[in-house]
Amino acid sequence: MDTSDKSEPEVVCWRDGALDGACLASARYGEHKFDRHLHDELVIVMTQSGAGQCHTRTGSEVAGPGSVLVFGPGEYHSGEVWEGREWNYRAIYLDMEGLGALGAVFSPDSRPDKPLLIPPGLYQDAHLAGLLVKAHASLDQHGSVSLMERQANWWAAMGMLVGRYGQSRHELGEARREAHKMAQVREYVAANYARDIPVDELAELVGLSRYYLTRAFCKEFGLPPHAYATQVRLLAAKRMLAAGHSAATAAAAVGFYDQSHLNRLFKRAYGITPGTYAALKPGH
Structure with a gap:
């Protein structure tokens, strides 16, 4: 019989030497609420099972399997496990170094003072979510997945993310x-x-x-x-x-x-x- 406490969250964080400026996490939450907070990285969340409801200044959205949830650096948000279900997800945290590395590969006209931008929001994109989960999963299996394969999975997923949704900040025009x-x-x-x-x-x-x-x-x-x-x-x-x-x-x-x-x-x-x-x- 499984006697583990399902109400306690399980969170694992790590870095992979194959990546620049990226921290990875996998998490399982039972019934839980997140107070409003922010991150100093770009956060990319792929739900594997269950769902989480997230609230930002633009509204509320429910992230379930097949979706990719993006929070920008400094974006204030809160949330909770949707309808008290268990929420299992994988997440990628990209700091300025990581965004710079992506920009250098996929957006050569980006600059350090105007780095690559993935606009925040919920993207219902099962293909992209699948690639991101595959890349993420390969990065927590160092003993069985070669460095070359880990990097190939990562760049394939990031290439699709940037290709479909990325922008350079100068494309957004001058700020008000x-x-x-x-x-x-x-x-x-x-x-x-x-x-x-x-x-x-x-x-x-x-x-x-x-x-x-x-x-x-x-x-x-x-x-x-x-x-x-x-x-x-x-x-x-x-x-x-x-x-x-x-x-x-x-x-x-x-x-x-x-x-x-x-x-x-x-x-x-x-x-x-x-x-x-x-x-x-x-x-x-």
């Missing part, structure tokens, strides 16, 4: 003036996240009123500046935990009140505790 100001605010918060920044300071930075600034920032990024600062702190804490620092040290360094504050927000955002995340073993 307001969007540019909000980007300034976001960069300023990201550079000063460890301290409690007054809204007046942000308003003065871009020459807007406190009220207009908060409303415009919410419209552009889906959350107010103070909530964005919390998400940046969580990302910084993740990096410190991955580097071997304790949760207490990370909490103090990134500006949380104490370790319990970090524990609570981390679990609500990512579905696991800081201690569990720190214990995840890297791949080969």
Whole structure:
């Protein structure tokens, strides 16, 4: 008889030496809700069974088998296991190095300051989802799949993803003036996240009123500046935990009140505790 606790999530993360700037994960969640959070990578999620409902500033969508769910770097989102079912998925996290590597291969006109973009959203594309799952699965079987085959699977899947949905940022045109100001605010918060920044300071930075600034920032990024600062702190804490620092040290360094504050927000955002995340073993 299987006596394992199906309510506890199972999450495995690793990297593969065949790839540049990519982290891989496989996960199983029972009934679970993810608080609103963000990632500093492009996130690509392929559902293998069950389904997850995801909420972004543009609406809610249900990701099931045969779909590819994409979140852009810095995109605020939340979600839950759809209708309490178990959700099994594989995910790819591509940092700026990984996006640069893709751009160099598939979009030679992209530049480091304007990297390749996969527009966020839910893509109902069973063929692409199958290729991505095949590539992902081959990357967690290092003993039986050769380096050449792993790389071939990866580039075949990425080639279809970029070919069907990729864009260079310059193709999207110049950002609106307001969007540019909000980007300034976001960069300023990201550079000063460890301290409690007054809204007046942000308003003065871009020459807007406190009220207009908060409303415009919410419209552009889906959350107010103070909530964005919390998400940046969580990302910084993740990096410190991955580097071997304790949760207490990370909490103090990134500006949380104490370790319990970090524990609570981390679990609500990512579905696991800081201690569990720190214990995840890297791949080969």
